Amino acid sequence: MPPPNQHHLLPHTRVPALLFPNSTAAGRYVAREIDKLVRARNAANKPTVLGLATGSTPVGLYRELIRMHKEEGLDFSRVVTFNLDEYFPIPKEDPHSYFKWMHDTLFSHINIKWENIHIPDGTLDPDEVEEFCLSYERKIREAGGIDIQILGIGRTGHIGFNEPGSPRNSRTRMVILDSITRRDAAAGFFGEENVPNQAITMGVASILDARRVFLMAFGEHKAPTVVKAVEQPPTEAVSASFLQEHPDALFLLDPAAAAETTAVKRPWEVGPVNWTPERTRQAVVWLALTAKKGLQKLNDDDFREHHLYELLREQGPAEKIGEAVFHDRLATIQPYPAGRGAAERRGRGLEGKADPPRPEPKTILVFSPHPDDDVISMGGTIIRLVEQGHKVHIAYMTSGNIAVFDHDARRFVDFVDEFLGGFGDVSEKSIAGTIKERVNQFLDAKKPGQPDSPEILAVKGMIRATEARAAALACGIPAEQLEFMDLRFYRTGTVTKNPIQPQDIDDIVALFGRLKPDQIYVAGELSDPHGTHRTCAEAVYEAVRRTRKADAVPPFEVWLYKGAWEEWEPHEIEMAVPLSPEVLERKKQAIFRHQSQKDKAMFPGGTDRREFWQRAEDRNLATAKTYDALGLPEYFALEAFVRWRE
Numbered sequence: 001m002p003p004p005n006q007h008h009l010l011p012h013t014r015v016p017a018l019l020f021p022n023s024t025a026a027g028r029y030v031a032r033e034i035d036k037l038v039r040a041r042n043a044a045n046k047p048t049v050l051g052l053a054t055g056s057t058p059v060g061l062y063r064e065l066i067r068m069h070k071e072e073g074l075d076f077s078r079v080v081t082f083n084l085d086e087y088f089p090i091p092k093e094d095p096h097s098y099f100k101w102m103h104d105t106l107f108s109h110i111n112i113k114w115e116n117i118h119i120p121d122g123t124l125d126p127d128e129v130e131e132f133c134l135s136y137e138r139k140i141r142e143a144g145g146i147d148i149q150i151l152g153i154g155r156t157g158h159i160g161f162n163e164p165g166s167p168r169n170s171r172t173r174m175v176i177l178d179s180i181t182r183r184d185a186a187a188g189f190f191g192e193e194n195v196p197n198q199a200i201t202m203g204v205a206s207i208l209d210a211r212r213v214f215l216m217a218f219g220e221h222k223a224p225t226v227v228k229a230v231e232q233p234p235t236e237a238v239s240a241s242f243l244q245e246h247p248d249a250l251f252l253l254d255p256a257a258a259a260e261t262t263a264v265k266r267p268w269e270v271g272p273v274n275w276t277p278e279r280t281r282q283a284v285v286w287l288a289l290t291a292k293k294g295l296q297k298l299n300d301d302d303f304r305e306h307h308l309y310e311l312l313r314e315q316g317p318a319e320k321i322g323e324a325v326f327h328d329r330l331a332t333i334q335p336y337p338a339g340r341g342a343a344e345r346r347g348r349g350l351e352g353k354a355d356p357p358r359p360e361p362k363t364i365l366v367f368s369p370h371p372d373d374d375v376i377s378m379g380g381t382i383i384r385l386v387e388q389g390h391k392v393h394i395a396y397m398t399s400g401n402i403a404v405f406d407h408d409a410r411r412f413v414d415f416v417d418e419f420l421g422g423f424g425d426v427s428e429k430s431i432a433g434t435i436k437e438r439v440n441q442f443l444d445a446k447k448p449g450q451p452d453s454p455e456i457l458a459v460k461g462m463i464r465a466t467e468a469r470a471a472a473l474a475c476g477i478p479a480e481q482l483e484f485m486d487l488r489f490y491r492t493g494t495v496t497k498n499p500i501q502p503q504d505i506d507d508i509v510a511l512f513g514r515l516k517p518d519q520i521y522v523a524g525e526l527s528d529p530h531g532t533h534r535t536c537a538e539a540v541y542e543a544v545r546r547t548r549k550a551d552a553v554p555p556f557e558v559w560l561y562k563g564a565w566e567e568w569e570p571h572e573i574e575m576a577v578p579l580s581p582e583v584l585e586r587k588k589q590a591i592f593r594h595q596s597q598k599d600k601a602m603f604p605g606g607t608d609r610r611e612f613w614q615r616a617e618d619r620n621l622a623t624a625k626t627y628d629a630l631g632l633p634e635y636f637a638l639e640a641f642v643r644w645r646e
Contacts, residue, residue, distance in 0.1 A: 010253075010263045012270040013230040014244040017251035019258050023218040023534075026252040027060030030214045034148060035068055041147075042075055047116075049080045049140075051149035051207070052106075053160075054098045056496075056531050057216050058150055062106040063499060069110045076112040080143050082136075084151070084160040085201035086120035088129070088174060095494065096189050096449050097122060105496075120172070120200035129200065133172040137206065149210035153217050156180050157225050157238030161201035164237045168245075170203030188496070194448040204239050213249040215240065217257040219534075220566045226253060227260040269307045275314055277328075278571075283308055284325040285571040285630065294631020295326040329632055332576045337381055337559075337641075338362045338390050338519055362518035364392045365511070369523050369536040369563070370400040371468035372594040376612045377561045378521060379475060379587035380579035380620065381639050386476035393515055394472055395483040395508075396465075397536045398490035402452070404460035406443050408596045412463050413439045435459075451493045461486075463596050471593035474586065483511060489535055497531060500539045508543035509552075516553045520544075524560025524644065533563055541644070558644040564612050567619050568640045570626050579620060579637040588613045 007025065010017040020026040034050065041048040052058070068074040083098060092099040099119050107117060118139060124132055140146060151159045156178050162170065163178040177185075177199055186192035207213065217226050229240040230251055243249040258264045267273050268283055275283075288295050291302045298321070303312040315321050339360070364385050368374035374382065374394050385392050417436045435455075442453050452460065469479050485508075488501040512520075522540050523533045537560075547553060559575065562568055579587070591613040592598060599611065610618070620637035628634045 010230075010258065010261055012262045013251075014233075015230050015246070015249055015251060017230050017253055017258070017261070019253055019255065019264075021255070023057075023216075023254050024060055026216055026218070026254060027058070028064050029252060030061050030150065030216065031064035031068060033212075033214070034065065035072075035074055037147060038074060038076070038079060042078055045078075047078045047080050047143065049082070049143045049145065049147045051146040051202070051210055052081050052083050052102065053150045053152050054083070054085075054101050054105075055152050057152035057218060059105065061150065061216070066106065066109040074110075076110045079112055080116045081112065081118060082140055082143075082146060082202070083119040084207075085199050086122045087196040088120075088122045088124075088198045088200050090122035090196060092123060094449070095451060101496075120202075122196075122200065129174050133174070133200065136172045136202075140206070140209075146210035147212065149207055149213045151207070151213060151215040151240075153215060153222060153225055153229065153240050154181055155184060155221065155225055157229060157240050159204070159207055159215065159240045159243070161199040162204050162207075162239040164239070166204055166236060166239045168208075168234075168236070168242055169205045171206050172200065172202050175199055175201055188494075189449045191448070204242050208242060208246050211248065213243060213246055214252060215243060215249065216252045218254045220256040220259060222257040223260040226251070226257050227262075231261060266307070268311070273310065275311055280311065280315065280321070281325055281328060282569075282571040283311055284321055285329070288322075288630050289570070289626070292629070294629070295322045295329070296631050298322040326631065329570075329573075329627070329630060332573050333578065333627075333633065333635075333638075334575045335384075335578050336388060337575060337577050338364060338385055338388065362390045363515055364390050364519050364521070365515055365517040366392065366394050366521045367523065367536065367540055368394055368396050368468075369533045370398060370403070371396045371464040372400070372471065372591065372597055372612065373523055373533075373563055375471045375475065375587060375590040375594075376564050376616050377523065378639050378641075379471075379590050379616070380583045380637070381521075381561075381577045381641075382475045382477070383583050383586055383590075384577060384579075391481065392475075392477050393481045393483060393517070394468075394477060395485055395511060396468055397485050397487050397539075398532060399457075399461035399484075399486050400464040401457045401461040402493065404463050404596045406446065406456075408463055409439060409456055409459045410443060412459055454493075457493050464594075467594045467596060471590040474590040474593055485511075487536070487539070489539075490532065497535060500535050500542075504539050505543050505546070508540055509546055512543065512547045512553050512556075517556050518554075519557045519559060521559045521561055521641070522644065523563050524642065544644075545646075559641045560644050561639070561641055564615050567623060568642055570623075570630065572642050573623075573640045574643050575641040576623065576627065576638045577641070578624075578635040579639060581636050584617065584620060584637050588617060591616060 007018045007020045007029065010019050038048045065074065069076060083102060086098045090097045094100065102119060120136065121132055153159060156164055158181065161175050161177060163175060163181065175198065177197055182195040183192055185195045189195045228238045232241065234241040234244050263270050266286065273279055284295065287302060287306055287308060288298060290306060291298065293302065298318045300312060300316065300318045303318055311321065312318065366374050366382060382392055413436045417433060438455060439459060442456055465484055469482060472482055487504040489498045489504055492498060522537055524537055544558060597612060620639055623638040623640050624635045627638060
């Protein structure tokens with residue numbers, strides 16, 4: 001991984017690819033390139049033509065361009081833009097149209113001229129589309145061609161909406177959306193059934209005509225597609241792979257999106273390697289799993305046959321290397337995740353004692369981006385911590401209210417109405433009846449994909465909060481140890497969120513000061529398709545930095561867990577907490593308490609149709625099997641963590 005604020009070129013790719021420490025750094029890099037071009041063209045009294053993309057990927061770039069406009073005087077008055085695509089059919093005022101998204105996200109915050117903005121028109125009659133597409137291409141040519149084209153990449157490998165099968169010479173046209181693309185867009189439309197089946201998109205040839213192309217990809221869920229686009233031959237099956245033929249195309253990746261590239265996953269295959277302990281561990285764990293041998297069973301031939309000659313020469317023989325990594329991985333197994341106290345450290349003179357000492361009680365703070373991430377991701381560890389006598393607090397960072405189905409909101413207010421009808425007084429009945437009437441009236445008139453009213457969001461937030469309290473209690477945590485933070489960045493009522501707010505970080509800092517935790521646990525994964533995990537993690541990291549700088553509370557450990565989407569690689573794991581069948585069952589029961597997310601979550605993420613409890617169980621069982629395959633002690637299930645470092 002590159003150092004903070006730095007980047008480097010990945011070797012062994014068919015198209016240049018820069019690896020950045022995070023998505024923010026990548027967005028700033030592209031913003032600087034746009035800034036340089038726009039200022040140069042403005043000085044020469046010439047226009048700058050930009051091709052723009054939508055979605056979560058370019059949001060950071062657009063926010064940086066807005067900052068440059070407001071704080072550094074970047075002038076967009078001569079800039080001409082052409083957007084890649086638009087859903088069809090869709091009204092311009094629809095909250096899910098790219099027309100509205102672009103104006104809300106970028107155009108309304110800069111001084112671009114209305115007549116210089118071009119976006120495919122989703123309001124056309126079907127028989128008008130062909131002529132519009134020809135006109136769109138003509139306008140691009142008349143503007144002098146696109147100077148810089150911004151791209152993201154879909155999980156089908158599409159750029160724009162050029163789905164698999166799009167020919168290299170395709171131009172702006174109407175397309176049918178792939179089922180995976182529609183599924184990925186389901187969150188923004190509050191259900192896959194609301195996603196349009198068609199779109200108007202610039203073609204592959206239209207994109208390749210741009211003078212420079214920047215494709216940004218962030219998160220683990222993009223990694224399998226990125227490696228196909230940058231390392232495998234160009235193919236219509238992955239339209240982004242045609243960028244290999246462009247004279248000035250550049251991929252900008254964060255470590256998660258680059259994880260499957262050869263230079264990151266198997267760097268010893270692309271050139272000399274500095275065999276640090278971390279790199280050695282990565283190589284030897286990979287070798288053991290590839291050769292299907294335990295770490296202590298690897299021999300010299302295994303190293304020679306898998307491009308690991310240099311490691312064998314520097315650190316061999318194989319027996320020595322394998323044993324060192326075995327003991328390193330063995331040390332990650334921690335039945336007592338908060339430690340067993342001073343008695344154990346004094347000399348382990350406890351052999352033969354019937355009862356091991358209980359750990360010294362510690363204060364543990366678990367940050368949960370949504371109201372169910374805690375039990376889904378580390379419910380077993382939470383149960384063990386509680387059983388071992390520690391005081392565990394859960395901080396629910398957002399309400400999670402947008403992830404509740406309308407029918408659950410109806411059921412909730414109906415229950416309240418029935419309950420008060422049987423037990424409440426007249427005033428309570430009147431209030432409940434009014435709320436029920438307002439909720440049902442709004443939902444009856446609600447259009448597909450329409451954002452909820454504040455009152456509906458409040459009802460849905462209460463549903464998530466009551467479920468969180470029930471799940472925490474199933475883990476042994478009372479309600480008074482729960483913190484419902486409701487951070488401000490999340491309060492949009494839509495999938496698109498605001499940037500983290502300064503007050504949000506202040507709230508986290510204040511929480512550290514009040515609880516003075518010994519350990520904190522954070523959702524450190526970046527593959528959450530909807531971005532909330534990423535934002536929450538960055539907020540906690542900044543709060544930790546401020547707290548440490550101020551020396552306001554005693555030092556505490558920061559552990560990272562993965563959410564529902566991915567697991568840490570076996571060589572990355574720094575703590576693996578064993579779970580018995582009984583503990584795993586309790587964890588599942590805690591997940592079941594989140595009834596609004598049971599059976600079918602509103603935003604399951606990607607093509608994985610498993611319920612959250614199934615993902616959690618499968619992942620914990622798989623981690624234990626991986627440890628077993630490495631020749632480590634066999635456990636029923638394991639939850640994995642890594643330590644956060646600056």
